[in-house]
Amino acid sequence: MCPSKAGTELMGKLARKGTQLHVLYTAEEIAQRVHSLARDILAVMGPDLLVIPVLKGSFIFAADLLRALHDAGGEPDMDFISLSSYGRNTESSGEVRIVRDTEAPIAGRDVLLVDDILESGRTLAFAQDLMMAREALSVRSCVLLNKPGKLVVNIKPDFTGFDCPDHFVVGYGMDVAHAYRQLPYVGYIKT
Numbered sequence: 808m809c810p811s812k813a814g815t816e817l818m819g820k821l822a823r824k825g826t827q828l829h830v831l832y833t834a835e836e837i838a839q840r841v842h843s844l845a846r847d848i849l850a851v852m853g854p855d856l857l858v859i860p861v862l863k864g865s866f867i868f869a870a871d872l873l874r875a876l877h878d879a880g881g882e883p884d885m886d887f888i889s890l891s892s893y894g895r896n897t898e899s900s901g902e903v904r905i906v907r908d909t910e911a912p913i914a915g916r917d918v919l920l921v922d923d924i925l926e927s928g929r930t931l932a933f934a935q936d937l938m939m940a941r942e943a944l945s946v947r948s949c950v951l952l953n954k955p956g957k958l959v960v961n962i963k964p965d966f967t968g969f970d971c972p973d974h975f976v977v978g979y980g981m982d983v984a985h986a987y988r989q990l991p992y993v994g995y996i997k998t
């Protein structure tokens with residue numbers, strides 16, 4: 808997607824250092840939730856699963872979740888897929904494309920897709936369809952954040968960290984125009 812000039816300027820302004828952020832979920836709240844998600848996942852899927860984070864936004868969540876799965880007795884394998892549905896703007900382009908594909912064999916595996924945030928559902932639906940087409944034994948999904956009321960496709964994540972208010976959120980791996988991924992908490996920009 809090619810953002811408008813005004814859109815690019817806004818993104819640049821927001822991404823500038825010193826912008827006030829409202830904290831939605833602290834690092835401690837996230838850590839607690841991630842550990843309880845790991846226990847829920849293992850109870851349903853068993854220890855031998857293939858975890859596939861949908862990059863880029865999920866990389867910190869997935870790293871913490873993988874270690875929480877280990878703590879809870881899991882023995883997960885991991886591969887990565889990088890999908891893009893956004894340009895540099897905050898509006899979804901509606902189109903999902905593979906930026907980097909998985910390498911591990913998918914056929915016969917119990918796959919857990921991990922994403923940062925479910926909004927329209929297009930990204931996760933695309934990834935699920937792809938894994939089913941590659942003959943995964945089962946495909947489940949875990950999202951850190953669910954923005955209820957924003958779905959345009961019929962999809963329900965199997966595991967959800969938090970139902971999140973309808974703000975454009977950043978931090979804990981999530982960005983606006985490539986900024987703020989490094990924050991240890993999830994927040995949104997105060998306007």
Ligand code: IMP
Pocket residue numbers: 864892893899922923924925926927928929930931974975976977981982983
């Ligand atoms: P969907 O395809 O509309 O469900 O969008 C999901 C993807 O869009 C997520 O994996 C994120 O990468 C991105 N996204 C959606 N909402 C936000 C947000 O509030 N902040 C940062 N990224 C977002």
Ligand code: MG
Pocket residue numbers: 861862863864865922923924930
């Ligand atoms: Mg994403």
